Amino acid sequence: MSCWMPECPAFSMCRGLAALPITCLERAKDLKTRLGILLHKPELGHRTGASRKLQLGSRQRDSSQEVLEWRESFDQLLKSKSGVTAFHTFLKTEFSEENLDFWLACEDFKKTRSKTKLASKANRIFEEFVQNEAPREVNIDHETREITRKNLSGATSACFNEAQAKTRTLMEKDSYPRFLKSASYQDMTKQATSRSISKRSHT
Numbered sequence: 001m002s003c004w005m006p007e008c009p010a011f012s013m014c015r016g017l018a019a020l021p022i023t024c025l026e027r028a029k030d031l032k033t034r035l036g037i038l039l040h041k042p043e044l045g046h047r048t049g050a051s052r053k054l055q056l057g058s059r060q061r062d063s064s065q066e067v068l069e070w071r072e073s074f075d076q077l078l079k080s081k082s083g084v085t086a087f088h089t090f091l092k093t094e095f096s097e098e099n100l101d102f103w104l105a106c107e108d109f110k111k112t113r114s115k116t117k118l119a120s121k122a123n124r125i126f127e128e129f130v131q132n133e134a135p136r137e138v139n140i141d142h143e144t145r146e147i148t149r150k151n152l153s154g155a156t157s158a159c160f161n162e163a164q165a166k167t168r169t170l171m172e173k174d175s176y177p178r179f180l181k182s183a184s185y186q187d188m189t190k191q192a193t194s195r196s197i198s199k200r201s202h203t
Contacts, residue, residue, distance in 0.1 A: 063082060063192075064191075064192035064193075064195045065192075066080050066082060066083065067082075067083075067188050067189060067191075067192040068189060068192050068193070070083045070086075070180075070185075071180050071189070074168075074171070074172040074176050077176070077179075084100070084104070086179075086184070086185070086188070087100060087175075087176075087179055088100050088101075089184070090175075090178075090179045090182055090184060090185070091175060091179075094175065094178070096175060098129060098136035098137070098138055099138055099139070099167050099170060099171050099175070100171065101129075101136065102125070102129040102130075102136070102138045102163075102164070102167055103164055103167055103168055103171070105125050105128075105129065106125070106160045106161075106163075106164040109121050109122065109125060109157065109160060110157045110158075112157065115155075118155050118156070118157065119152075119155045122151075122152055122155040122159055122160070123152065123155075125160065126148065126149070126152055130145060130148050130149075130160075130163060131145070131149070132145070138163070138167050139167075139170060140163050140166045140167065141166070144162050144163050144166050145163070147162055147163075148160060148162065148163045
């Protein structure tokens with residue numbers, strides 16, 4: 001009479017396991033133990049999630065306040081990194097982002113300390129934004145353009161001051177009011193206001 005045991009899947013599996021080296025079996029047991037510990041500690045994942053939610057909530061509160069402050073003044077908008085990003089995105093829809101890019105390039109230029117770098121940077125900015133037919137020419141008058149051109153001969157950190165001021169005024173008087181009325185900013189303020197109301201109701 002033939003034995004049925006060798007046909008048993010469990011028996012075959014056990015025989016297969018027995019053929020494995022001892023080190024493999026030990027590693028498998030160790031892995032199983034570690035997984036068991038992790039599976040029996042749900043509070044670990046819960047704490048991490050709670051911590052992330054707390055940090056995210058803090059960031060949301062900060063950003064909500066920032067968004068609402070942008071409408072207070074153009075200065076408040078320019079002080080905020082996320083405000084500058086949002087404004088830049090809006091200007092792209094009007095094909096006038098070169099004004100903000102020029103203003104930002106001037107701000108960066110003022111931080112330059114090396115005289116050789118100052119001169120090369122000044123020429124690059126002038127060629128890109130200021131000279132006639134520049135690839136990204138900003139909207140400034142002929143007189144301001146010529147003053148800026150003359151300033152390049154002895155480039156200092158102030159050589160773009162007048163052109164930068166004119167461009168800033170143009171953005172403040174023209175683009176900034178339209179940005180505040182834009183659908184994208186209106187949506188942002190609605191979300192920020194609802195978050196503020198939700199925060200007050202939970203305190």
